[in-house]
Amino acid sequence: MKIIDFRSDTITKPTEEMRKAMYLAEVGDDVYEEDPTVKKLEEIGANLVGKEDALFVPSGTMGNQLALLAHTERGQEIILEEKSHIFMFEVGGLAFISGLQSKTIKGHKGIMCASDIERAIRVNNIHFPQTGLICLENTHNMAGGVITPIELMRKVYEIGLNYKIPIHLDGARVFNAAVGLGVDVKEITKYSDSVMFCLSKGLCAPVGSLLAGDKKFIEKARKYRKMLGGGMRQAGIIAAAGIVALENMIDRLEEDHYNNRLLAEKLININGIQIDMDTVQTNILMIDIVNKNYNADTVISLLKENGIYVSKISDYKIRFVTHMYISKEDILYTAKIMKDILE
Structure with a gap:
């Protein structure tokens, strides 16, 4: 995997x-x-x-x-x-x-x-x-x-x-x-x-x-x-x-920013996720889990089963960070798995 x-x-x-x-x-x-x-x-x-x-x-x-x-x-x-x-x-x-x-x-x-x-x-x-x-x-x-x-x-x-x-x-x-x-x-x-x-x-x-x-x-x-x-x-x-x-390596950071915004735009349309889009400015994305059946730990565990690793910030907040080794295809796959988990 x-x-x-x-x-x-x-x-x-x-x-x-x-x-x-x-x-x-x-x-x-x-x-x-x-x-x-x-x-x-x-x-x-x-x-x-x-x-x-x-x-x-x-x-x-x-x-x-x-x-x-x-x-x-x-x-x-x-x-x-x-x-x-x-x-x-x-x-x-x-x-x-x-x-x-x-x-x-x-x-x-x-x-x-x-x-x-x-x-x-x-x-x-x-x-x-x-x-x-x-x-x-x-x-x-x-x-x-x-x-x-x-x-x-x-x-x-x-x-x-x-x-x-x-x-x-x-x-x-x-x-x-x-x-x-x-x-x-x-x-x-x-x-x-x-x-x-x-x-x-x-x-x-x-x-x-x-x-x-x-x-x-x-x-x-x-x-x-x-x-x-x-x-x-x-x-x-x-x-x-x-x-x-x-x-x-400095100029290519723009690609990380693009992928981060793409991820945010995909995830914000999933029921059970809230994102403050004003904060989506560089390569870090914070999402809030608002589906009452899930918290950060459960979502992180389910993502990991699908080969996706993220960080827990609090009981209902998760952090994603994009970088050189995250591709557009990875973003689209991650959004699909998040949708499958929460919906």
Whole structure:
């Protein structure tokens, strides 16, 4: 039976071009900053997002946590959306690693209001923690791949400048946002002081993310990377795949977006499914099961029997993520099976 895996775009495997590049990669010791392939990847990544420098890290979570460490001091507070990845899915690292307190804001479909962010900034008071960082997420995972509008990012960046508070962008899927908006990614990332973006999701690289910012910030993050065990040696073997990802895999994200919308348009016509079509913007689809005879667990189990893997978000919510290894034919087959199950 063929497996159609919608659980995440992290399940993508490296392309043949990536595998060849990894085999042929020139390597050195990256802790000594002597791996030429890593250095090339970091240069390409920094230039793509319009930053002075970049740092290759094993994962997006590490990249985000390094940004928190490099931007803040222990005992400070950071502002972030209540369902953001940094708050929900990084094992409490902001508190455990950086000693930070969270000030969460309820967003509308994952998007915080600029005025709410400004109101959340702490005034100078001996009883309060100091606001040390504002974090944004683009696209927003738990909102269903929603794109944070550029105008909102501009407003938040200006707030940061006014209060002298840095802005970090969790841009795990920022290239999906750029493709979705039809803009150069720099039009998004210019409104942040630092940005983390993943190579191992829709871009298909097997390992790694990049953290980008100014040189002083990256120098600090590099030292913290070593402290957290992220200093890799002949990392050019995996960095080579990241170069292919950035050079050849960004534009094709549009195909994932097309397939995601096609899936949404097919599923919304099935009795027992509700979809907020306003959130269908990139490659993530959230559906609500409203047939009283089913919940997420039962639907997921029945889909799995038919070779379709999806993720449970809550008792009645399921997530689909499209990627390079999901075809139009897979979308049509999945819609048929969902219809058979629920109707």
